[in-house]
Amino acid sequence: MILASASPRRLELLRQIGIEPDQIVAPDIDETPLAGEPPRAYALRIALAKLVPGDGFVIAADTVAAAGARILPKAETPEQAEKCLTLLSGRRHRVYTGVAVRAPDGRVASRVVGSVVGFARLDAGQLRDYLDGGEWRGKAGGYAIQGKAAAFVDFVSGSYSGVVGLPLHETASLLRGLGYR
Numbered sequence: 001m002i003l004a005s006a007s008p009r010r011l012e013l014l015r016q017i018g019i020e021p022d023q024i025v026a027p028d029i030d031e032t033p034l035a036g037e038p039p040r041a042y043a044l045r046i047a048l049a050k051l052v053p054g055d056g057f058v059i060a061a062d063t064v065a066a067a068g069a070r071i072l073p074k075a076e077t078p079e080q081a082e083k084c085l086t087l088l089s090g091r092r093h094r095v096y097t098g099v100a101v102r103a104p105d106g107r108v109a110s111r112v113v114g115s116v117v118g119f120a121r122l123d124a125g126q127l128r129d130y131l132d133g134g135e136w137r138g139k140a141g142g143y144a145i146q147g148k149a150a151a152f153v154d155f156v157s158g159s160y161s162g163v164v165g166l167p168l169h170e171t172a173s174l175l176r177g178l179g180y181r
């Protein structure tokens with residue numbers, strides 16, 4: 001079993017359902033969205049593109065936060081994170097995680113799991129503290145629901161593990177469907 005992900009969250013989530021990958025490989029792909037690409041299609045395309053070569057089962061995923069049809073960036077700077085959080089404050093957005101699995105015989109199965117996340121209105125102090133904390137770095141939409149941003153979230157519908165980065169029910173079912181025991 002190869003986990004094609006550099007994300008420590010994905011490894012933790014996989015372990016949560018009793019799967020210990022034999023190998024972790026960081027995928028190295030261009031994650032630029034295509035012009036006008038819908039978020040759900042993007043999450044699926046990138047998850048499939050992350051399936052690195054390998055002999056056993058390979059699992060890859062991609063998480064994207066979206067406000068309407070707009071794909072929010074994976075925040076890499078405080079300015080980007082501030083923009084995202086300002087947009088998310090006081091409203092609901094969607095988080096899509098694409099998950100792709102390849103079996104040793106080459107068959108590929110994939111899913112996209114969409115969830116809705118609601119943020120309470122953030123005041124300037126909350127925003128400042130969150131930006132200072134740095135948890136937004138590398139996160140889709142500039143926040144991590146499994147961290148301090150949980151205090152902002154007043155609504156979740158869908159797959160909590162999917163919002164964190166790997167929808168566990170769907171991942172387990174894809175694996176079973178491909179004959180993983």
Ligand SMILES: Cc1cn([C@H]2C[C@H](O)[C@@H](COP(=O)(O)OP(=O)(O)OP(=O)(O)O)O2)c(=O)[nH]c1=O
Pocket residue numbers: 004005006007009010026027061062063064065074095138139140141143144145146163164165
């Ligand atoms: C919305 C949200 C995203 N995230 C994270 C999950 C993903 O790691 C990240 C989105 O980036 P991804 O490109 O999905 O993943 P990654 O770059 O971290 O890892 P890899 O490509 O090697 O698999 O945002 C959270 O941890 N919590 C959240 O609540």
